[in-house]
Amino acid sequence: MKLPLLLALLFGAVSALHLRPETSTFESTLGAKTLPEDEEMPEQEVEEILSRELEEEEEGGSGSEDASKEDGAVALISVPDMADKNLTCPEEEDTVKVVGIPGCSTCRYLLVRSPHTFNQAWFTCQRCYRGNLASIHNFNTNSRIQWTVRALNQGQVWIGGRITGSGRCRRFQWVDGSRWNFAYWAAHQPWSRGGHCVSLCTRGGHWRRAHCLRRLPFICSY
Numbered sequence: 001m002k003l004p005l006l007l008a009l010l011f012g013a014v015s016a017l018h019l020r021p022e023t024s025t026f027e028s029t030l031g032a033k034t035l036p037e038d039e040e041m042p043e044q045e046v047e048e049i050l051s052r053e054l055e056e057e058e059e060g061g062s063g064s065e066d067a068s069k070e071d072g073a074v075a076l077i078s079v080p081d082m083a084d085k086n087l088t089c090p091e092e093e094d095t096v097k098v099v100g101i102p103g104c105s106t107c108r109y110l111l112v113r114s115p116h117t118f119n120q121a122w123f124t125c126q127r128c129y130r131g132n133l134a135s136i137h138n139f140n141t142n143s144r145i146q147w148t149v150r151a152l153n154q155g156q157v158w159i160g161g162r163i164t165g166s167g168r169c170r171r172f173q174w175v176d177g178s179r180w181n182f183a184y185w186a187a188h189q190p191w192s193r194g195g196h197c198v199s200l201c202t203r204g205g206h207w208r209r210a211h212c213l214r215r216l217p218f219i220c221s222y
Helices: 002-061 065-073 118-129 139-149
Strands: 095-098 109-116 156-164 171-174 197-201 207-210 216-221
Touching: 095 139, 109 118, 109 139, 118 156, 118 216, 139 197, 139 216, 156 207
Parallel strands: 156 216
Antiparallel strands: 095 109, 109 216, 156 171, 156 197, 197 207
């Protein structure tokens, strides 16, 4: 009687040893399938957040009635007749020559103190002075212009920079077609919201984005 009982106990122990590895293998296989899925979720969420932020940036820079007017305000004037023919040239006493540009004896700039929109200022420079809104390509020129405009009551003046496109397609251009090889942006500019035209601050000389339909004094190069 004792021998059959011992054989039964031994058979049960051997069966238990075989079952444990199979259970362990099943659990490890299940874990290998589920863990990567858990790790992928945060990565997908990050991509969705970045996509939403890019979409918000694009929506913030366009889509409103003001934004469409702004785009029209910076359309390239290839023919001066497209601008307001009723604009009159500024009086001589309303202008100030910018003199003493270091390292550039041929550079000539003129401050016009009467406020104009960006396009009006652009056309005035072309029509009245056979020039253009000023492009700035180094710190010395920027500093000299700022020194000339520092006494103005208004805090900004137009220069010849404009912004086209938005988001990753944003581009900076000078209206005279020269190369964009220098910039002197104020803090948080030009990535914070603003207009599509570029102004120079009379204090400090830093640049800011401004709405092109604002009326500001301006700097011509001629």
